[in-house]
Amino acid sequence: MIIKFRKNTTKKEFDRVIQEITNFGFKYDILQDQGEKKNPVVGIRDECGDTTPGDFTKFDGVINAQKLSIPYKHVSREYKLKDTIVQVGNINIGGENNIIFMAGPCAVESREQILRIAQEVKDQGATILRGGCWKPRTAARCFEGLKEKGLDYLIEAKELTGLPIVTEVMSVETLAYISERVDLLQVGARNMHNFTLLDELGKQHKPVLLKRGLSATIEEFLCAADRIVYGGNPNVLLCLRGVRTFDNSQRYPADLYAIPDLIQKTHLPIIFDPSHPAGRRSLVPSLAKMAIAGGVNGLIIESHYEPQEAKCDGAQMITPEVLGKIINYAKQVEHL
Ligand code: PEP
Ligand code: MN
Numbered sequence: 001m002i003i004k005f006r007k008n009t010t011k012k013e014f015d016r017v018i019q020e021i022t023n024f025g026f027k028y029d030i031l032q033d034q035g036e037k038k039n040p041v042v043g044i045r046d047e048c049g050d051t052t053p054g055d056f057t058k059f060d061g062v063i064n065a066q067k068l069s070i071p072y073k074h075v076s077r078e079y080k081l082k083d084t085i086v087q088v089g090n091i092n093i094g095g096e097n098n099i100i101f102m103a104g105p106c107a108v109e110s111r112e113q114i115l116r117i118a119q120e121v122k123d124q125g126a127t128i129l130r131g132g133c134w135k136p137r138t139a140a141r142c143f144e145g146l147k148e149k150g151l152d153y154l155i156e157a158k159e160l161t162g163l164p165i166v167t168e169v170m171s172v173e174t175l176a177y178i179s180e181r182v183d184l185l186q187v188g189a190r191n192m193h194n195f196t197l198l199d200e201l202g203k204q205h206k207p208v209l210l211k212r213g214l215s216a217t218i219e220e221f222l223c224a225a226d227r228i229v230y231g232g233n234p235n236v237l238l239c240l241r242g243v244r245t246f247d248n249s250q251r252y253p254a255d256l257y258a259i260p261d262l263i264q265k266t267h268l269p270i271i272f273d274p275s276h277p278a279g280r281r282s283l284v285p286s287l288a289k290m291a292i293a294g295g296v297n298g299l300i301i302e303s304h305y306e307p308q309e310a311k312c313d314g315a316q317m318i319t320p321e322v323l324g325k326i327i328n329y330a331k332q333v334e335h336l
Contacts, residue, residue: 002031002079003056003065005040013061014040020059024051031080039063043079045230072222074229075236075266084267086207086235089164089183091127093237093297094269099330100298102128102166102184102209102271103323106313107135107143108150113304117320118157121303124324128184129154129163130300134170135312136190143311151181158183166209166300172200179206189214189241189276192224202231209271209300211239218258222266229268237269238262239300240291242277251279251316254287259294270295275302275316284318288326292333301326 005014014034021028021044032041053065070076083095093100103126108114118129133150135143146153151167158165164183169175170191179185184207191197192213201208208228212221225236240259242252254277262270272294274287288299304310307317318326 001044001051001053001056001065001067003042003044004063005061006063007037007039009034009040009061013059017042017056017059017062020056029080045074071219072226075222075226075268077265077267080267082267084234084269086237086269088128088207091164097297098334099292099296100128101126101327102130102298102300103303104130105304105310106302106317107132107145107311108154109146109311111153111156114153114157115160117303117305118161118163120305120320121323122161122163124320125327126323127163128166129157129161130166133167134174136168136170136188151178155181172197175200179204182206184209187211192216192221195227198224198227199231202228202233205233205235207235207237208233209237209239211241211273212243212255214244214252218261218265225268237271238266239271239273241273250277250283252277256290256294259291259296263295269297271298271300272296273300275313278316280315281307281318284316285322285326289329292330
């Protein structure tokens with residue numbers, strides 16, 4: 001339910017309605033407050049059971065109350081028009097902020113590797129360092145990441161460069177451990193449907209980079225984000241990373257079409273990953289540029305100084321020099 005007030009609603013009138021919402025046992029969000037000299041707007045989080053708009057329009061100050069039936073209500077623009085800004089370390093993502101770049105290897109493979117890449121991607125303009133420590137691999141017995149040791153190295157890279165860090169969390173069991181140590185928690189494509197994990201992510205406050213499932217519809221993707229936001233954590237970044245289609249000419253054909261659709265449907269920031277759709281590094285710059293032109297708030301790009309030496313996803317990793325060219329392109333587009 002969305003409750004809209006008159007511009008000059010008094011504090012007493014406003015508080016009376018808030019009290020009523022609380023009496024019903026509902027949680028709420030102040031979507032626009034009185035200080036903004038606009039019409040205050042309050043959103044009730046729950047579906048409101050048997051309540052009707054009349055339960056709220058009867059109070060002085062209320063212009064109207066409207067029930068929303070969108071399944072991903074809390075992340076929809078109908079619920080909240082204003083862009084959400086997510087803070088990762090000292091970086092603000094979303095709204096009018098500059099396009100941000102997260103970069104680094106697919107996986108942390110050694111102390112030397114991550115310390116060197118961290119410095120190189122920073123020198124090229126990346127502001128968040130990526131590096132998988134727990135890796136979801138299709139075939140058992142592939143390299144599954146250095147886990148706790150890898151995370152220690154990633155933290156050392158953060159200390160060296162000052163870059164905030166993002167790594168993937170694959171299970172509820174490791175969530176608290178990882179959450180205490182990183183700036184941004186990545187949920188991989190294969191875990192977008194892991195509702196137990198999403199619910200736990202909603203109960204803690206570290207920002208979440210939620211990747212779209214390999215075959216998830218946009219509605220399912222937004223519902224997964226809504227689960228985290230509804231759970232109590234508003235800090236969610238949506239990450240497009242290509243999908244499965246009939247066409248196998250790319251690893252996961254790029255879902256660039258979804259960028260303008262998401263911009264219309266949700267107030268959450270949108271990130272694009274050009275590395276996993278491409279599958280091969282020669283395609284990465286073009287995909288990245290298309291996403292920048294499409295209006296994303298940031299990109300996450302796999303980068304390595306010697307991609308052919310990498311233990312996973314070497315074929316799609318670009319060198320820091322190529323990353324630098326993409327970042328320069330973004331700066332030019334931003335000034336258009
Ligand atoms: C990754 O970022 O390295 C990764 C495994 O991504 P995805 O979950 O999108 O496949
Ligand atoms: Mn990867």
